[in-house]
Amino acid sequence: MAAPTSTYRLQVSPRFTLTDAADLVDYLDRLGVGALYTSPLLAATPGSDHGYDLTDPSRVDPDRGGEAGRRVLVDRLRRAGLGLVVDVVCNHMGVADASANPWWWDVLRHGAGSPYAGFFDVDWSAGPLLLPVLADDGDGGAAAARDLKVVDDTLAYHEHRFPLAPGTGAGPVAEVHARQHYRLVGWRRGVAELTYRRFFNIDTLACLRTERDEVFDAVHALPLRWIADGEVTGLRIDHPDGLADPTAYLRRLRAAAPHTWIVVEKVVAVGEDLPATWPVDGTTGYEALREICGVFVDPGGRDGLAAAAGPAGRTRFPAVARAARRHVVDTLLVAETHRIVAAARPVLPEQPAEAVTDVVRELLVAMPAYRAYLPAHRWTLDEAVATVAREHPGLAGPARRLRDEMVARPAGTLAVRFQQSTGAVSAKGVEDTAFYRHQVLVALGEVGGDPDRFGVPPAEFHAANALRESARPRTMTTLSTHDTKRAEDVRARLAVLSELPGEWTERVRRWSARCPVGDPAVEPLAWQTLVGAWPIGVDRLADHLLKAVREMRTRTDWLRPDPAYEGVVRDWPRRVTAHRELLAEVAAFVGRIAPPGWSNALGQKLLQLAGPGVPDVYQGTELWDHSLVDPDNRRPVDFALRRRLLDRVDAGWSPPVDETGAAKLLLTARTLRLRRARPELFHGYRPLSAEGPARAHVVGFHRAPGLVAVATRLPVGLAAAGGWRDTLLTLPGAGWSDVLTGQRHDTPHPRVSDVLGRLPVALLVQSTEL
Template sequence: MSLPVSTYRLQITSAFDLDAAAEVIDYITRLGADWLYLSPLLRAEEGSDHGYDVIDHGTVDPARGGPEALARLSERAVLAGRGILVDIVPNHVGVNTPHSNAWWWDLLRAGQGSRYAEAFDVDWPAGNGRLLLPVLGDGDTEADRLSVVGDELHYYDNRFPIAPGTADDGASAAVVHDRQHYELVNWRRADTDLNYRRFFAVNTLAGVRVEVPWVFDESHREILRWVRSGQVQGLRVDHPDGLADPGGYLDRLHAAMPDGYLLVEKILEGREQLPSSWSTDGTTGYDALADFDRVLVDPAGQGSLDALEAALQAERAGAATATPVSWTELVYSGKRAIADGILQSEVRRLDRLLPDVPDAVDALSELIAWFPVYRSYLPVGRHELDTAVRLARQRRPDLDGTITALLPYLTDPTHPAAVRFQQTSGMVMAKGVEDTAYYRYSRLTSLNEVGADPSEFAVPVDEFHRRQQTRLAVSPASQTTLSTHDTKRGEDVRARISVLAEIPDEWAAVLAELRALAPLGDAPFENLLWQAIVGSWPASTDRLIGYAEKASREANLSTTWTAPNESFENAMRDLVRRLAEPGLLQSTVAAFVDRVQRAGWSNSLALKLIQITAPGVPDVYQGSELWEMSLVDPDNRRPVDYAVRRDYLDRVTDGWLPPIDETGAAKLLVTTRALRLRRDRPELFTRHAPVEAFGPAAAHVVAYDRGGAVAVATRLPDALARTGWGDTTIMLAGHPWQDILTGTRHSGGEVRLTELLARYPVALLVPATTAPEETAQ
């Protein structure tokens, strides 16, 4: 079996198609990455930049280059010695434009008589035999806007099929509509009445039942052709938690590609482990991201930032006294709001599977709100359900009888309610935590990342090493990552924000100034927004407004997606626009950014070195070899300037040691040297052994020996800048070493960090006799 040493993620779009990807293979190869990692390639909704809204499983998207371009890319990858990993989407399809999705169109036309009725997860009885489509606007006369056009029913630009023979008598559009296998309803009814499974709360992404053999076969025929023909060597499975039987799905996929590399986008909570029974090589690395960020966070800042968060939350609530903020309670309230709100239709459907347990919606919502991980995989994960039961009973003793009645059904892996509960708990977790609680909790927002637990403030160095040793032993082929198309903040935004943990009192003072200059009236959100601004500065006005609008609506407090608060949002936009103008607001932000920028850069270089050299398969998200200052999507899918990166790579390869500055070229140096060493010298990366530091600044270094390659990274750089390394040393084997970042040679034994890290805050050492030629000086 072929496994990648590292990957480089490319977002394939109409503007950067497969032929454009082929044009950067030489750059990616020279950078040092092993495999290309591509976003979804199947035909997607017109204009889709992400590709997760597949409308045709039978072909590579023509807008992304089509099958011929994939063949050309594969040929060039083979010649360059690169593999290809492709993102696939088994859980759902795009239905925003029904006429473009043949499966969905036929379902609407023929209803339960359609061949594709079995492919979609529809509760027909709940719609009285019709599929409810939440597309109508508000108002009592919206149905009057329907019109019959040929063999279609139109509503504005929306087109729907007409069942054969149902419009032949010239009846009105309203009457024709009443004869269809679908019913167009007000868009607000999606929250409560929708009767088809979606991806989370996205009405335009309909769930498919890939557990049905023919659905698997037809939705994977083209994908597996890529693998069997040798065009693609690995697959990354998007959102396996949405499937009825993720383990069974992976077994079938693995059987079809036994020699391929197979990853799952699985979010692990806390110390949760991937089910050992799954036929997969590992996860996409969010669990690793959380550890990498936290080993660089100063634990001493927690008390002050906790106090600040408590005061801000008290102000939001109008409370006279600030009390400690409970992340557990924030998660519960966020999840319960989602279960009672935009995903109530999913809970109600679950309730309909339990006719012997009357009025179970409240109890089901409570259990889901307390479920501690995304989902279980019965019989695996039964203890997680037991935890939810215990916590739900504590909070709501009035539901004890109903919960007791539910348990025989929810613990039976074969019962439809147990299957549906497992699928639903993950939806509520994602929407209630990632897309709600993360935007309500502002203590230190670099910790509010996909797959991370914001209540874990920092990871001690010893614990960091233990977790890396566990990863090496348990899942050495799992990806590791720092930035993705789903991260809430780019890696270097988080690296700068983490500096606030070293200077919490300074941040509290600056935040007070900024809030006084541009008040919004929502204290925790202001903290979150100002951290994003400081972290990404100097971001453009349009980018910051886009972030502010999304973040505030996701928080769902001062404004919402469905009922925007115009006065609040106008004030927010005005705040951002004022930042583009000379004045006290701009100068205050610029001065504080100048204060934390160099420490942030140090954190960034440390993050990159740690991620690339730590156990696992490191992925470099497109362009993040320079500073990755993106905010949440779609900001993180902006085009990448490869001309600039080629230029820097040429210069670095020729021996340039760039300064640590706004260009980010120093980060590219770290990236390329580390990637090349991992790819070309895998024998130097066979273990993870901590390298101990001694002396007054020993707490400011994290170092480890990977089996010949030794990584050394600075942590807590702001405080270090005030004290210096002094006589701090690390102990190495007694032979000469060479830092492949700078080419500098060092004697073995006791090595002074003031010398080792004189130029950069990181070093990557190898035995001098085996150092790559390009680093020799």
């Protein structure tokens, strides 16, 4: 089965159901989409807005439209000739509402004797299953335990219900509680004493043992049946790095779906690649996001923006990341560390417990990649051991012995536990904590990114694209996802700051003096968010800043919030909005950087949609989208507006590049339609060359003979230098037409000012190819 020509991601939820998605199929077809790509569809925690808290894989979520809604959607897609890509959650299940999860409910009721006891990664040797749900004022939940009641053969704690083991419901509630296969404990105990593996540090997501045949079969039964029935054409696999053996899992999945397009949510560090043994088509595109967005960032702006960032810009990112990794290991992932230490002690029997803990902790902090894939990727452990030996010579020997044990026994408990935990350390330490702490240019702080690599030189961008085309041409590429901290157009606007570091520094210092946030470490983030997402309401900005400071984990966090500090930060949007004169200056500055931001946004959109891989369009981003991190990026999308604007474009309207975003809709529709109608044009890759004084501001490429994409790079610097002047493109032959504007170019060396005269981007096709 062929890969889709493109995908369009929809967040299906109780507010936007499968029936609503079905009503959009005609619009997506007109837009040129190849396949609809949905968020998880199987039953999730009631009321879940995202669906990643799977509770029952045997049925479609009724809150999202149920089986009837799915059938309507499949029928509409079939009639339109579009594919369907579904999101599969293979690593964990939602347990916040135990009664909604029949597997978990049975485990709580029958303990290790439950037929589902082996489905979850539970340490039954540690005694009753600990459930950290009670209020905890430092007493371990002792006071809250007095609120427990027995109600209808359940143990009740406020709105929560837990099953009783058969025959255990008589007598005082404390005795009933003591008879169960689980213990309700204070929520703080979950950090260090949890007896089940969780997803990252989320207690309400219990991890599965998908390496077991019966678990794999149960989790994948419905998606595989849909594939067999021809109703699903692709799978997006959520977080396979949390599994005991991702390679074995993906091999089994490929064997079960040999002709299905499969991509995995995988963070690929700079210079890293997917394991060669993974039989998948590629990733969900975080690495492409970094490369495409980065090429529009001016590397020369680093020092100036670092000065503007003040205290948040004085430390380079690697040091920030190491400190953040250490923080989450010591505070958020203590339970995970304890389980690794327990597996490591037999390898180091002569070492005291503290020393074993220290070496495990330092190896987790020093890991250079998201996960070690042993034994093939032992280089990750080698680098971690070298770092530990350099920084803590006394731990060098124990670190080497643990490495050797893991390499020799990659399926052993130590190796599996360690590998399952390194992704959580990276996700919580780097992607969350460090990316919020490092605020030189917050646009660089996205999953898969490296803020210390300030921008992506064109040569690096082209090399990455060429490698993608040759090695994984069916991989997904993206610019925005449900996990990005800022939508693509926010990042495109913020990239303009890299061209104006001195002016930005001066403005931020002046504005901060007049309306300080209240914490110098948050000033850069606050002002960049304000201008990047402008216009933005008080509540949206306040919610984003609250999440940001909690993720920073310096003055407050999710576990130990500081209400006074948070109140000051949350009040800043109201204060700055009420400061009319200052707000007018902000609006004027945004008015200045918005047009070059639009140029960047159109440029990165074209390079993604026309470039190697299968491009994904996140819901609504065919127009300007200035969303922030979830749940902000799951707000309702105005599809009626998009339909109206597409009608006008199809009626012959050539929209200007302005605040409506219609130019982006034009670009998206024309490029996706061409990909779908003429897929043979989107093969091969070669950088586009230009000659003349402004050639450094041209970025583009050739695909198959007869297709060229070209975009404007660093538009502020281009204008300051006098524009395109006599810069020429070098095209193979004459007779080119711009798919976006209809403009013809009859020379192999057109002036860039002619090619990019109406839009800052062009998609050229030789006339003989039309």
